[in-house]
Amino acid sequence: MKIVVCIKQVPDAKNVRIDPNTHTLVRQGVESIINPFDLFAVEAALRLKDRHGAHVTAITMGPPQAEEALRDVLSRGVDDAVLLSDRAFAGADTWATATALAAAVRKMGDVSLIFCGKQAIDGDTAQVGPELATILDIPYATFVKELNLDGPDHLKVVRRTDEGTEVWRLPLPALVTVLREVGDPRVPSLKHKMRAKKATLPVWGIQDVGLDQDRVGLSGSYTQVVKVFSPPRRADRVMLQGPVEDQVEQLYRYLKEAKVPGL
Amino acid sequence: MKALIDPQKCTVCGVCEDVCPVGAISVGETAATVSDECTLCGMCVDTCEFGAISLPQVGTGPKDDLSAYRGVWVFAEWRRGTIHRVSYELLSAARKLADKKGVPCAAVLLGSDLDAAAPSLLEYGADTVYVIDHPNLADFTDEAYANSLVALVREKRPEILLAGATTMGRSFIPRVAALLQTGLTADCTDLDISEEGLLLQTRPAFGGNVMATIVCPNSRPQMATVRPRVMRPEKDARNGRIEKVTLPEEVFQTRVEVLQVIPEEDVTAKLSEAEVIISGGRGLQKAENFHLVEELAQLLKGAVGASRSAVEEGWAPPSHQVGQTGQTVAPTLYMAVGISGAIQHIVGMQGSKVIVAVNKDPEAPIFDVASCGVVADLFEFVPAFIQRLKREG
Numbered sequence: 220m221k222i223v224v225c226i227k228q229v230p231d232a233k234n235v236r237i238d239p240n241t242h243t244l245v246r247q248g249v250e251s252i253i254n255p256f257d258l259f260a261v262e263a264a265l266r267l268k269d270r271h272g273a274h275v276t277a278i279t280m281g282p283p284q285a286e287e288a289l290r291d292v293l294s295r296g297v298d299d300a301v302l303l304s305d306r307a308f309a310g311a312d313t314w315a316t317a318t319a320l321a322a323a324v325r326k327m328g329d330v331s332l333i334f335c336g337k338q339a340i341d342g343d344t345a346q347v348g349p350e351l352a353t354i355l356d357i358p359y360a361t362f363v364k365e366l367n368l369d370g371p372d373h374l375k376v377v378r379r380t381d382e383g384t385e386v387w388r389l390p391l392p393a394l395v396t397v398l399r400e401v402g403d404p405r406v407p408s409l410k411h412k413m414r415a416k417k418a419t420l421p422v423w424g425i426q427d428v429g430l431d432q433d434r435v436g437l438s439g440s441y442t443q444v445v446k447v448f449s450p451p452r453r454a455d456r457v458m459l460q461g462p463v464e465d466q467v468e469q470l471y472r473y474l475k476e477a478k479v480p481g482l
Numbered sequence: 483m484k485a486l487i488d489p490q491k492c493t494v495c496g497v498c499e500d501v502c503p504v505g506a507i508s509v510g511e512t513a514a515t516v517s518d519e520c521t522l523c524g525m526c527v528d529t530c531e532f533g534a535i536s537l538p539q540v541g542t543g544p545k546d547d548l549s550a551y552r553g554v555w556v557f558a559e560w561r562r563g564t565i566h567r568v569s570y571e572l573l574s575a576a577r578k579l580a581d582k583k584g585v586p587c588a589a590v591l592l593g594s595d596l597d598a599a600a601p602s603l604l605e606y607g608a609d610t611v612y613v614i615d616h617p618n619l620a621d622f623t624d625e626a627y628a629n630s631l632v633a634l635v636r637e638k639r640p641e642i643l644l645a646g647a648t649t650m651g652r653s654f655i656p657r658v659a660a661l662l663q664t665g666l667t668a669d670c671t672d673l674d675i676s677e678e679g680l681l682l683q684t685r686p687a688f689g690g691n692v693m694a695t696i697v698c699p700n701s702r703p704q705m706a707t708v709r710p711r712v713m714r715p716e717k718d719a720r721n722g723r724i725e726k727v728t729l730p731e732e733v734f735q736t737r738v739e740v741l742q743v744i745p746e747e748d749v750t751a752k753l754s755e756a757e758v759i760i761s762g763g764r765g766l767q768k769a770e771n772f773h774l775v776e777e778l779a780q781l782l783k784g785a786v787g788a789s790r791s792a793v794e795e796g797w798a799p800p801s802h803q804v805g806q807t808g809q810t811v812a813p814t815l816y817m818a819v820g821i822s823g824a825i826q827h828i829v830g831m832q833g834s835k836v837i838v839a840v841n842k843d844p845e846a847p848i849f850d851v852a853s854c855g856v857v858a859d860l861f862e863f864v865p866a867f868i869q870r871l872k873r874e875g
Contacts, residue, residue, distance in 0.1 A: 255807045309521060344668035344669070349654070349660070361624075444694050445696065447525050447693070449692060467866045482874075
C-alpha cells in the first residue's frame, strides 16, 4: 500500500509576534519548524505502516530549504520524500497549493491513502486537504482522531466534530486530516537519521508534474491578500491587585458588568 | 514572483527586513531588495509606512461573466432538528452586505425533514430560504452536502457564499469551493464590501499575530467561512419566501458510510461550543488541584480547558487542550488559571471576548492578552472566588 503524507514547513510561531510597545511585527530569527499537525499525520501514517506494512512518502511544497523538513520526517521512519519546489509555486493560495499537490500525487501513481494535518499553524485554513481530495476525486474525512484499515480496501475513522464524534467508513483511495489524538510523533532513530542524511530527495518543478505556469502559484490562485496589519490591541485591560477578598469582589463585579453568561 | 519594491518610495528604513518571516528582504544602500526566498505572504506590505511595497496580482482576469452572479447567500447549518446559532449570525452579516450592494440575501438550508426549521431563517433578514430536503442529508457527509449545494449555486449564481467556520463548514466548504473552482477564505472575523464591490474578507493569520484582508477578484462566488460568535445575530423579519428545491438524485450520493454518530453528552468537553471556558495550567501543580478548575467551570456552567503542560502531565485529556496543537476557542469568557501564556496557548484563545487570567507572576505573558488580570496565588484566590459564586446561589 502506498501512503503519501503532506507536510508543510512553517515559521515558528514564537518568531512572529507583535511588539507590545511599538505595536509592530517583530521577528526573532527565521527559524522554521514542521507544522505540528503534520507530525501527527506522519505518525498516523507510520502507525498504519507498523500494523499493516506500507510505503510512506512525504511531500512538501516550498522553497529549497523545506528539504530540512523532509529529512526530519525521513529520520522518523518515512520511506522517501519529494520536494515540490519551483519559483512558479510562490504565492499559492490553498487552491493553487492543492492543484500542485494533486499533480504530484497523480505522478506518483496508485496512492491508496493521503494524510494531512488538521491545518497549518501559519495560515490556519484547514482547506488544502479537502481541496486536494476533491481535485483527485477521492473521498475524505477531516478532524480524524482514530483510524484503521477495515478490510483490504476500506478505512474506518473516528472524527471529532463540534457535537461529539462520528464513525465513518471510506473506500480507498481516500484522504484524511488528523488531530493530535492519533498519537504523539515518534522521535528520530539513529538508523533512520543516517539514512535521512544520505538520502537524495527528488525536486519536482512545474514541468515535472505537468502543470502550466498560469495554474500554479499566485497566477493560479483565486484569492489575493490586499492588506496585512497588526490586530488592534486590547485597550480595556484591568489589573486586579491587593488583598484576595478585594480581588474576588472586583472580578465578580467585572464579570457581571461584562454580562458573562452563567452569572 | 516576489514582493515588489518601489525604489522611488523606499527610504531604506529597514522595517520590512525585520518583519519578513523568511528573511527574504535585505536593505541595500538605496533601496530594499527581495530575494527568491519571498513567499508573497504580504507581511511587509502594510508595515511599510511609505507605501513602497506591493504584491503582484493574482490570476489572469475573470474566467467568466462575473455580472451574471448576484446576491449574498448563507449556508444555514442544521444539526438534527435545530439550526445552529452561527447561521443567524451570518444571515445578519449577509443582510448588511446585501444592502450595501443592493442585492437580495438568501439562506440555504440542507438537511432532512426541514419543514419546522426553515421559517426561523426568515426572521433574520433572508429574502429567500432555499430548502434542500433529502433523507441522505440527515447525516452530514462532505460529498452529499457539497454536491447538492454546488448544484444549487450553479443554477442560481450567487456572488457571495458564506458558511460558519464550524467543524462542518470547515470540512465541506473547501470541497464546494474546489468544485466551483473559486476562491475561499477560512475563518474570517470581519467582512465588508470594497469600493469596487468586492467582498473584503479579514481573518487572523500566524496564529492571530497578524490580520490579513483577502479578496477574490476573478471568480464567483466569493466564498468565506466565518468564525462563530463574532457576528451578532439581529432579528430582521421580512416578507421572505421559502423555496423547496428539487435536485437530481445523484447529487445526494456519497462514497462515505456513516456508521455511528455519538453526540457528546458531557458539556464540559464541548469546548468549541462553550460560552464559558475555564482552563488550568501548570500553576495548579498536581492532578488533585485540577478540581478547582472543574468546580469553577461547573459553577459558571462552562467547559473545562487545559494548557499543553496540563495535558502532558495527564491532569486533563488531550481533547481538552486549548492552543496550537489543541483546539482554537473563542468563548464569551475564557478564564486561564495558573497558565503562564506560552504563545502556543495564546494563539488558541486570544479571540475570546473576555479573558480573565489568574497568575501570581505579574510578568506572565498571559496578562498581555487578558482583559482582566488577577495577580494572586491561585490557591488562595480560586477557592475564595468559588465561595463568592456559591454565595450568590
